[in-house]
Amino acid sequence: MPFQIVVCGSIVPDPLQTLEPITGPALKNEMMLPAVLDPWAGHALFEAAALAQENAGSKVWLVSLGPKAKLQQVMMTVAQKAPFELVALDGPSSGFADSFETAGVLADAISAIAGLDKSRMLLFGGWESASRGAGSTLQMVGERLGIMEQFLGVDQLTILPDGSMEILERMAGGQHQVSVCAAPPAVLGWATGFRPAPRNNPQVGMANMRLVMPALQRAKAVAVKSDGLSFQSVMLPKQQRETRIVKNMPAEEIAREIVAWVKEN
Amino acid sequence: MDVDIVCIGFGPATAGFLATLEKTDLESAACPGMPLQVICYERADDVGFGVSGVVTRARGIRATLPDLNPAEIPMATPVTEERLVYLLDPLGASRRSRVLKAGDRLLRTLGLPREFGVELPYVPPFLRKHDGLVMSLGQFMQFVGGRLMASGKVQIWPGMPVEKALIEEGCVRGIRLVDQGVDPGMDIRAALTVVGDGPVGAVGRQLDQEFKMPEGHHHREWALGMKMVVDLPPGMELQPGAVFHTFGYPEPEIFGFLYVHPEQVATVGIFVPSWFRSPMRTSYRYLQHFMQHPYLWRYLRGGKLRSWGAKSLQESGRRGEPFLAGDGYARIGEGSGSTNVLTGSGVDEAWTTGAQLAEGVVELLQAGKPLSGTNLEQAYVARRRSSWVEEEGRIAEKARDGFHHGILRGLCGMALSGFTKGNLVIGGEPKPTQSLPDYYQGKLSPEEVDRITGACRAQGLASHDALMDRCGWPAIPYDGQLLVSHQDALLMGGKVQAPDGFADHVRFLDRNICEKCAGQLCIEMCSGQALTPNGGVPAGVPAFDREKCIHCGACQWNCEQGNLVFQAGAGGLHSSEN
Numbered sequence: 001m002p003f004q005i006v007v008c009g010s011i012v013p014d015p016l017q018t019l020e021p022i023t024g025p026a027l028k029n030e031m032m033l034p035a036v037l038d039p040w041a042g043h044a045l046f047e048a049a050a051l052a053q054e055n056a057g058s059k060v061w062l063v064s065l066g067p068k069a070k071l072q073q074v075m076m077t078v079a080q081k082a083p084f085e086l087v088a089l090d091g092p093s094s095g096f097a098d099s100f101e102t103a104g105v106l107a108d109a110i111s112a113i114a115g116l117d118k119s120r121m122l123l124f125g126g127w128e129s130a131s132r133g134a135g136s137t138l139q140m141v142g143e144r145l146g147i148m149e150q151f152l153g154v155d156q157l158t159i160l161p162d163g164s165m166e167i168l169e170r171m172a173g174g175q176h177q178v179s180v181c182a183a184p185p186a187v188l189g190w191a192t193g194f195r196p197a198p199r200n201n202p203q204v205g206m207a208n209m210r211l212v213m214p215a216l217q218r219a220k221a222v223a224v225k226s227d228g229l230s231f232q233s234v235m236l237p238k239q240q241r242e243t244r245i246v247k248n249m250p251a252e253e254i255a256r257e258i259v260a261w262v263k264e265n
Numbered sequence: 266m267d268v269d270i271v272c273i274g275f276g277p278a279t280a281g282f283l284a285t286l287e288k289t290d291l292e293s294a295a296c297p298g299m300p301l302q303v304i305c306y307e308r309a310d311d312v313g314f315g316v317s318g319v320v321t322r323a324r325g326i327r328a329t330l331p332d333l334n335p336a337e338i339p340m341a342t343p344v345t346e347e348r349l350v351y352l353l354d355p356l357g358a359s360r361r362s363r364v365l366k367a368g369d370r371l372l373r374t375l376g377l378p379r380e381f382g383v384e385l386p387y388v389p390p391f392l393r394k395h396d397g398l399v400m401s402l403g404q405f406m407q408f409v410g411g412r413l414m415a416s417g418k419v420q421i422w423p424g425m426p427v428e429k430a431l432i433e434e435g436c437v438r439g440i441r442l443v444d445q446g447v448d449p450g451m452d453i454r455a456a457l458t459v460v461g462d463g464p465v466g467a468v469g470r471q472l473d474q475e476f477k478m479p480e481g482h483h484h485r486e487w488a489l490g491m492k493m494v495v496d497l498p499p500g501m502e503l504q505p506g507a508v509f510h511t512f513g514y515p516e517p518e519i520f521g522f523l524y525v526h527p528e529q530v531a532t533v534g535i536f537v538p539s540w541f542r543s544p545m546r547t548s549y550r551y552l553q554h555f556m557q558h559p560y561l562w563r564y565l566r567g568g569k570l571r572s573w574g575a576k577s578l579q580e581s582g583r584r585g586e587p588f589l590a591g592d593g594y595a596r597i598g599e600g601s602g603s604t605n606v607l608t609g610s611g612v613d614e615a616w617t618t619g620a621q622l623a624e625g626v627v628e629l630l631q632a633g634k635p636l637s638g639t640n641l642e643q644a645y646v647a648r649r650r651s652s653w654v655e656e657e658g659r660i661a662e663k664a665r666d667g668f669h670h671g672i673l674r675g676l677c678g679m680a681l682s683g684f685t686k687g688n689l690v691i692g693g694e695p696k697p698t699q700s701l702p703d704y705y706q707g708k709l710s711p712e713e714v715d716r717i718t719g720a721c722r723a724q725g726l727a728s729h730d731a732l733m734d735r736c737g738w739p740a741i742p743y744d745g746q747l748l749v750s751h752q753d754a755l756l757m758g759g760k761v762q763a764p765d766g767f768a769d770h771v772r773f774l775d776r777n778i779c780e781k782c783a784g785q786l787c788i789e790m791c792s793g794q795a796l797t798p799n800g801g802v803p804a805g806v807p808a809f810d811r812e813k814c815i816h817c818g819a820c821q822w823n824c825e826q827g828n829l830v831f832q833a834g835a836g837g838l839h840s841s842e843n
Contacts, residue, residue: 076312202453206420
């Protein structure tokens with residue numbers, strides 16, 4: 001059964017960079033820091049690509065709202081990983097944009113996609129965002145498009161023999177809620193899923209590029225209103241890494257060391 | 266896959282090539298009816314990740330981009346001030362000759378040093394960058410890359426290393442991409458392969474081996490440049506565009522630099538050359554001592570690390586020039602011997618060679634001529650030979666030979682060469698690295714050196730820190746901001762990482778050679794502590810951690826036995842501010 005899958009996903013500053021909040025709210029030097037596809041949206045895109053590959057005749061669109069120059073840069077990497085058609089919108093991508101307004105812009109762009117049959121659409125995106133923790137944008141995009149079947153924190157989608165969809169939504173304690181949805185349209189806000197990021201594939205990149213560059217060239221500038229918003233504070237995620245090389249260490253000893261480290265911290 | 270032109274590496278040379286080529290409209294022969302199909306594959310995970318900062322006169326860059334406005338490029342600013350500073354040793358730990366020590370005493374007696382630095386009253390004309398720019402090359406490459414991709418005429422693919430050139434009957438027919446597990450060894454066939462993969466690039470070295478070097482040419486002089494980008498403390502008096510060139514400290518053989526970007530940001534770093542014959546030469550520890558030199562520390566104290574990185578520099582200059590063109594290929598940039606070792610300038614020269622190649626290629630394609638070796642010789646190599654890159658490269662060719670006899674003769678040789686336009690030089694031949702006992706003679710007994718290196722290797726650690734401690738270098742007072750551990754510099758500054766699941770790109774050919782290697786200089790010079798002793802006795806093959814490798818290539822030229830294979834791989838630095 002072919003699917004029409006629309007993935008909403010934008011860019012965030014590369015989480016490896018040193019990020020500093022400044023008055024605004026904004027991040028210091030955000031425009032000059034490297035950006036990546038929002039990792040949560042990335043999971044959604046890779047799941048969409050896998051689903052499309054397994055179901056002949058399916059198609060994937062990536063709807064992306066962000067500064068055009070940065071989108072272009074990120075697409076050079078993303079386009080090597082999965083086949084998709086880009087719908088680019090030139091506007092703000094930071095976590096400080098209002099989700100309601102952002103959802104409106106995305107819903108309008110999806111409605112304008114030529115040839116998209118919304119009755120067969122699966123709307124994918126990140127359940128969360130690396131720059132926007134509210135997790136509300138995708139839900140509102142779905143509502144604006146009139147899609148009431150919504151699943152958030154999805155880790156797995158299986159197409160059953162009768163064409164219905166079995167969906168595993170993440171719950172507390174490593175458990176999943178299992179739902180069956182009869183048919184599209186549906187909104188799936190992905191958690192991490194179980195698939196690794198695909199490796200760069202030069203052939204996929206070349207195929208995508210025929211559509212990516214024209215999409216970027218015709219990207220419309222969109223305004224995302226921020227009237228009435230006020231920000232109390234900005235916090236950044238913390239990261240730690242400790243690496244060393246050890247050979248022939250028994251698994252039990254590694255486990256003991258990790259437990260000791262966790263207790264210390 | 267067939268294209269018209271495939272480029273290897275997106276550094277300044279390839280940027281110059283593509284920025285020049287992009288100005289023309291040519292039809293593809295690979296896809297008739299389509300525009301010229303031009304693809305560039307870059308090893309690093311994004312454009313501008315694997316490069317360094319620069320002070321450049323930007324003559325070639327401005328010729329290609331006449332509308333270049335530094336204000337449009339983050340971290341770029343015109344040079345406003347230049348200082349050449351001799352740094353005395355405030356600690357008494359550096360390894361100075363008697364003559365140098367006597368000179369230092371004389372300077373002190375005359376009361377010339379300020380904060381242990383003597384500012385020379387004059388910067389020789391050949392070193393001056395007075396009409397140039399201070400830039401972050403990472404930001405500049407992103408700026409140029411963005412413009413190129415927006416033109417739609419060029420595709421730049423990051424995260425895609427090239428394994429090798431496809432050579433058939435002496436002709437380069439394209440490239441083979443590194444097997445990333447999705448399409449083993451995908452071949453990209455092209456009428457022209459542009460090799461701009463830098464001084465330690467896998468394809469450049471493959472061509473050197475395949476076609477040999479021109480007689481008398483060689484790659485035997487190298488340096489490792491390591492730097493930090495620093496947020497200067499508030500209220501710092503240094504103005505954007507200020508450039509310091511230093512020499513004399515932390516070791517007399519190590520040169521240093523500091524240059525100031527807009528918005529209170531500075532780049533500070535050192536060059537550790539191959540003619541510094543220490544068997545324990547290293548860079549990160551020396552960089553920390555360099556930054557703490559009183560002359561610089563008054564500006565840097567209270568600053569904060571923003572970015573960090575390192576790269577190898579091919580210091581043979583014009584004598585490191587390979588065959589520049591052959592059937593189906595051309596060499597540009599640093600790997601083609603364009604760096605000027607007298608002026609200490611490489612980026613602008615690299616860019617210019619790329620632009621020259623593009624001009625030649627356009628000329629040939631417009632005339633309907635094939636991109637054969639003979640035609641490329643006439644259209645590209647002849648252009649390069651008649652340009653300022655060649656003229657100045659010839660002047661610089663032997664300028665540094667005197668350093669093989671020591672720092673003083675080296676400096677005299679540079680001055681002599683610079684002021685006589687290369688007519689007078691002080692000659693010299695590279696000497697092998699000193700043995701451990703020889704190097705530490707007078708400071709440590711051979712038994713003590715053995716004990717220290719043995720203890721370090723048993724713990725899986727490089728030995729230079731312990732030996733430097735024992736020779737009087739004080740411990741680094743880590744502040745967690747600017748003075749940070751080597752691993753913190755990787756994480757906080759370089760943001761180093763590697764995609765998982767790939768084979769190691771650093772390998773050792775013969776275990777026996779490693780086991781007999783007394784110095785294991787590959788470990789000591791490793792910029793990221795990616796190579797470490799394996800902890801066994803005897804030392805054996807070093808352990809390699811891909812996740813720490815920044816692809817500087819220092820291990821390759823520091824393995825004097827030629828037992829180390831350095832291949833192309835994805836990953837490494839993830840900072841675009843270098």
